[in-house]
Amino acid sequence: MRWHHEVSVEDLGSGEWFVAGSPAAGSSASLTGTGVGSIDSIRAIDPAFNADAFAAWAGSVYQRAIAAWRDKSPELLRPVMAQEVWDRYAQYLLTASTVALARKLMSAAEATTTLARASADAHSQSVTVLFAVTITAAQASLIDEQARHWQERWLFQRPAGSRTHVSGSVAVCPVCGAPADPAESGRCPYCHSDITTRTAGWLVTQVATTMHGASRFGGRQDMAAPGIATPLQPPRREEP
Numbered sequence: 001m002r003w004h005h006e007v008s009v010e011d012l013g014s015g016e017w018f019v020a021g022s023p024a025a026g027s028s029a030s031l032t033g034t035g036v037g038s039i040d041s042i043r044a045i046d047p048a049f050n051a052d053a054f055a056a057w058a059g060s061v062y063q064r065a066i067a068a069w070r071d072k073s074p075e076l077l078r079p080v081m082a083q084e085v086w087d088r089y090a091q092y093l094l095t096a097s098t099v100a101l102a103r104k105l106m107s108a109a110e111a112t113t114t115l116a117r118a119s120a121d122a123h124s125q126s127v128t129v130l131f132a133v134t135i136t137a138a139q140a141s142l143i144d145e146q147a148r149h150w151q152e153r154w155l156f157q158r159p160a161g162s163r164t165h166v167s168g169s170v171a172v173c174p175v176c177g178a179p180a181d182p183a184e185s186g187r188c189p190y191c192h193s194d195i196t197t198r199t200a201g202w203l204v205t206q207v208a209t210t211m212h213g214a215s216r217f218g219g220r221q222d223m224a225a226p227g228i229a230t231p232l233q234p235p236r237r238e239e240p
């Protein structure tokens with residue numbers, strides 16, 4: 001995985017950016033700001049933090065997004081997204097997925113993962129991840145060339161005092177703390193607890209994308225997918 005320091009939105013190419021969510025309260029990190037910091041600022045707090053392991057895990061999170069489009073199930077992303085981001089993402093996914101072609105194309109997306117920035121302050125540890133996304137399905141020829149490629153920036157954050165498992169693995173069992181393979185799902189091989197969450201404290205608090213049609217995702221709730229009168233509302237879990 002590549003590691004680039006201080007990549008700004010302007011560095012990421014042309015196209016209009018749509019942003020959903022906001023950084024954790026009190027955090028100085030932002031997808032749209034210049035910011036300062038590096039991976040060393042996190043390692044000073046958490047010596048076990050490993051950039052390559054984190055990049056692999058972040059890539060697995062984006063794979064969840066692709067699976068969510070394939071299965072039309074935004075619930076797959078709820079454990080790894082802050083509520084504000086999940087609400088927006090789930091709403092857009094459910095709306096756009098009513099168009100069969102959109103769902104098919106999105107479920108065939110492939111992303112290259114790059115860690116763009118890292119920082120730590122008194123409130124949060126933050127890592128910005130860049131995803132360069134390409135539609136690979138045969139049906140991609142049916143859409144405009146520019147719509148087949150886009151970029152996304154996801155801001156991952158966790159509380160300032162968080163620590164990585166001593167193994168350097170980001171994906172760990174939330175019960176016994178044993179490392180878990182990000183490519184696997186289901187139960188911990190050690191204590192048999194559910195490990196589908198596996199966030200290690202990290203949550204996506206802000207997302208920026210140049211994806212075609214993302215105005216519906218980035219805050220323009222008056223817009224909807226073709227043929228849909230109003231955006232659909234994501235399902236919510238009932239409170240106990």
